[in-house]
Amino acid sequence: MSHPQPNDSTAVAIENCRSDFPALQQEINGQPLVFLDSAASAQQPTAVIDAVAEYQRHDHANVHRGVHTLSHRATDAYEGARDKIQAFIHAASRREIVLTSGTTESINLVAQSYCRPRLGPGDKILISHLEHHSNIVPWQLVCEQTGAELVVTPMDDVGQLDLEAFKQLLSTEVRIVSIGHVSNALGTINPIKDIVAQAHALDIPVLIDGAQSVPHLPIDVQDLGCDFYAFSAHKMFGPTGVGVLYGRESLLEEMPPYQGGGDMILEVSFEGTTYNDLPYKFEAGTPNISGVVGMGAAIDYLQSIGVSHIAKYEHDLLEYLTQQLASVDGIRLIGTAADKASVQSFLLDDIHPHDLGTILDHQGIAIRTGHHCAMPVMDYFGISGTARASLALYNNVDDVDRLVAGLDKAKQIFA
Amino acid sequence: MNAVDINSRDDLRELYRELILDHAKSPRHFGKLAGATHTAEGINPLCGDKLRLYLRLDDEDKIDAASFEGSGCAISVAAASVMTDTIIGLNVSVALEYFRAVTRRLTDPGQDHGDNLDLGKIMAFDGVHEFPSRIKCATLAWHALNCAIHNQTKPASTE
Numbered sequence: 001m002s003h004p005q006p007n008d009s010t011a012v013a014i015e016n017c018r019s020d021f022p023a024l025q026q027e028i029n030g031q032p033l034v035f036l037d038s039a040a041s042a043q044q045p046t047a048v049i050d051a052v053a054e055y056q057r058h059d060h061a062n063v064h065r066g067v068h069t070l071s072h073r074a075t076d077a078y079e080g081a082r083d084k085i086q087a088f089i090h091a092a093s094r095r096e097i098v099l100t101s102g103t104t105e106s107i108n109l110v111a112q113s114y115c116r117p118r119l120g121p122g123d124k125i126l127i128s129h130l131e132h133h134s135n136i137v138p139w140q141l142v143c144e145q146t147g148a149e150l151v152v153t154p155m156d157d158v159g160q161l162d163l164e165a166f167k168q169l170l171s172t173e174v175r176i177v178s179i180g181h182v183s184n185a186l187g188t189i190n191p192i193k194d195i196v197a198q199a200h201a202l203d204i205p206v207l208i209d210g211a212q213s214v215p216h217l218p219i220d221v222q223d224l225g226c227d228f229y230a231f232s233a234h235k236m237f238g239p240t241g242v243g244v245l246y247g248r249e250s251l252l253e254e255m256p257p258y259q260g261g262g263d264m265i266l267e268v269s270f271e272g273t274t275y276n277d278l279p280y281k282f283e284a285g286t287p288n289i290s291g292v293v294g295m296g297a298a299i300d301y302l303q304s305i306g307v308s309h310i311a312k313y314e315h316d317l318l319e320y321l322t323q324q325l326a327s328v329d330g331i332r333l334i335g336t337a338a339d340k341a342s343v344q345s346f347l348l349d350d351i352h353p354h355d356l357g358t359i360l361d362h363q364g365i366a367i368r369t370g371h372h373c374a375m376p377v378m379d380y381f382g383i384s385g386t387a388r389a390s391l392a393l394y395n396n397v398d399d400v401d402r403l404v405a406g407l408d409k410a411k412q413i414f415a
Numbered sequence: 416m417n418a419v420d421i422n423s424r425d426d427l428r429e430l431y432r433e434l435i436l437d438h439a440k441s442p443r444h445f446g447k448l449a450g451a452t453h454t455a456e457g458i459n460p461l462c463g464d465k466l467r468l469y470l471r472l473d474d475e476d477k478i479d480a481a482s483f484e485g486s487g488c489a490i491s492v493a494a495a496s497v498m499t500d501t502i503i504g505l506n507v508s509v510a511l512e513y514f515r516a517v518t519r520r521l522t523d524p525g526q527d528h529g530d531n532l533d534l535g536k537i538m539a540f541d542g543v544h545e546f547p548s549r550i551k552c553a554t555l556a557w558h559a560l561n562c563a564i565h566n567q568t569k570p571a572s573t574e
Contacts (some may be wrong), residue, residue, distance in 0.1 A: 028566075104494050353490035357430075358546060371463055384463040384486055413431050415487075 013305060014313045018394045020045040020301075032365030034399045039184055039212060039343050039390030040368050041234045044298070048238055051297035052290050062286055064263055078289050081296030082279075086379045088299045089229065090220040091246050095278040098252070099292055102243035103211040104134040106230035107178070109282060110207055111138040113255045114228075115176055121147035124173045128153040128161050128206075129380060130183045130190070133373040135209045139178065148175070155380060159186035159335040166195065168203055177206045181213035185374040185388065186335025186341030187318070189217070196225040205251065211235055215392060216314055216341045221246050233291060237392075238298035242291035242390055252278050259284040298401070310393045314342055316390055321400045327388075330405055334386050345372075345386035348407055350415050353387040359410040365403055429542030430549070431489065434497075439489035444499035448482040456570035457485075457559035458553050464491040468499075468559040476507045483556065490540075490549050495556035497536045505536045507564050513537075521550050 023043045061070035063078045087093045125139045153166045168256045177199045207228035215236035233242040261284030266274040275281045311414045334345040356368035370385040371378045448469035457475040463573045466485030473479045474552040481499040543553045
């Protein structure tokens with residue numbers, strides 16, 4: 001049995017990091033909280049909570065506007081976070097880091113600003129069966145607006161993309177490929193470099209939905225070669241309401257603004273408006289400054305541990321989780337791809353996932369139940385939903401053991 | 416095992432009473448209804464509960480048959496099963512009184528609701544009010560009943 005042991009300093013550091021998260025130090029229904037729902041939203045470490053509070057207490061003013069001291073401080077904090085984000089994902093330029101409200105807005109921005117002006121009947125957008133609704137619906141909207149067609153790469157029974165089919169579906173009519181890096185419902189890691197290489201061979205740009213990958217895998221957008229990369233702060237221990245669109249500079253330059261407002265302009269008159277430079281052209285209105293500051297602090301926190309260390313630790317823990325779940329009588333694992341991160345979906349006997357969720361919550365164990373905003377994936381397996389345990393760096397072997405014990409209680413109740 | 420643990424298990428037993436588990440595993444009146452005069456769909460988007468309710472009313476607005484089909488959690492299936500058991504033979508106006516009594520009873524348990532009605536098996540759902548996220552599961556079928564009687568074509572939603 002692979003049992004992740006804290007046998008080196010990294011593992012010890014990761015084991016100890018649990019105490020950095022105040023929310024994890026509480027009891028729920030009389031039991032210490034076991035939080036296995038980080039794929040929905042991760043908890044925040046004290047470093048993030050304090051950074052946001054400190055900013056609010058001492059440094060808040062609007063950014064890019066005033067000449068006074070607080071406005072400088074706020075601008076420095078905001079733009080400093082952008083630099084951290086650029087370094088974190090290895091973007092070539094800070095001009096390529098557009099701050100948004102989250103992955104969803106980032107994808108909508110590309111759909112409306114990049115795709116909509118250049119799409120028409122006969123054009124295609126290629127996604128996959130594994131996608132979260134936020135990587136489906138924005139494309140459906142732009143298809144309705146332009147007459148373009150949405151094409152879906154099929155998946156197989158273990159939850160892997162059919163790469164042969166992907167190759168067949170790639171054609172000169174495809175105007176963009178948009179694929180998740182890691183499936184939120186199944187945990188499948190998609191072969192992004194391979195996908196990008198094939199699309200680029202036909203000069204098709206690629207957007208990667210990185211919402212589920214950033215806290216679990218080291219990200220290098222230049223190495224991946226993708227043209228757009230979208231992700232959210234709240235999945236990586238930062239605040240909600242903040243996200244990033246990385247875009248290749250040459251593409252962002254060509255794109256019209258997504259929204260109009262303050263901060264995205266150089267000069268406005270009733271005769272016309274000159275837009276601001278990148279990335280500000282895409283950041284209309286006062287942004288979520290404190291949230292961006294928190295995201296910067298979350299990146300500092302992740303890097304203090306090392307994302308590659310986190311990836312290794314979580315890989316071993318996911319293996320342990322999967323083995324332990326597989327040993328439960330009556331379990332059906334949903335999503336068993338060879339290459340996975342962080343997530344295991346499952347069903348137990350004929351107990352509805354919602355009932356499982358209630359019974360586990362009563363033992364202090366938080367999991368996600370339902371369709372995980374990936375209804376096509378549920379349809380593929382002929383189910384209405386799953387129970388999903390998702391891991392983050394603060395989870396450990398005890399959490400997995402508590403989950404398995406919790407499932408035994410559910411079986412007793414429904415026996 | 417400490418006292419807290421025992422209490423929490425008792426709460427769960429209050430929720431998943433034998434009667435509820437029995438109706439969830441062997442739902443009564445399950446399936447399509449031939450000659451249905453009224454039908455409505457109920458959807459609980461949070462957990463994916465989805466059911467279709469069928470009613471057959473006679474000339475005097477008495478429910479002489481009722482059935483449902485669909486899938487959902489134990490609470491929602493048991494609620495639909497118990498509801499159909501309860502309403503068959505009732506005039507629609509009485510069935511609606513039950514609908515109002517059940518929804519009030521679960522959302523506002525401190526008060527006496529439906530004193531004049533024979534709630535019978537419906538009282539097995541009293542434990543649900545301790546689990547706020549599950550109240551919608553227990554009331555879904557009843558909302559569908561309300562829609563079916565009023566011939567609403569939009570699915571009943573607990574949202």
